[in-house]
Amino acid sequence: AQSVTQPDIHITVSEGASLELRCNYSYGATPYLFWYVQSPGQGLQLLLKYFSGDTLVQGIKGFEAEFKRSQSSFNLRKPSVHWSDAAEYFCALHGETSGSRLTFGEGTQLTVNP
């Protein structure tokens, strides 16, 4: 069985502050990992992905994520948050043994204070 856990349901940061959203996964091998962002009433936009190789991956909008096999984690980071980053963030896993489905975490809602 595979699963994704996002321990923080809601995070509030001030504009300009740094951000780290946590993601832990359970899977028997190295999965493909993704971060998506969703604005209210909208679909999901792909921020970044990890397949293999360099464990620090860069994405759009200034986001990056680091894959840590020893911790089964794939945390999302941004050095300076903008008000427009307020949204819900989903971590997702795609495993070779899971067919082609993505397994999502429950999401982290990000609020940005001015």
Next chain:
Amino acid sequence: DTGVSQNPRHKITKRGQNVTFRCDPISEHNRLYWYRQTLGQGPEFLTYFQNEAQLEKSRLLSDRFSAERPKGSFSTLEIQRTEQGDSAMYLCASSLGGISPEAFFGQGTRLTVV
């Protein structure tokens, strides 16, 4: 690049009625997925097509749900005899598959069953 297109964006229906949603994937993508997302949750996998073949179905997809992808292009998701529990956002995604498993999502169809 027109992205993944879903219609309608919103649907309100009375309990017991049938509804049908349409998804137009990115044109060169041969894989198409349907997910369901309820409030405060991450998307849950429903079904997946490789070209016109429906290769995987979740146990969430009861016998009231049917999906088709004729000719491997657009897809439809039909829900018969809708129930209030069917109220959710229905998301469609497409991907190239193979070495590019990342999925690109449409804006979703918000279904409300009254």
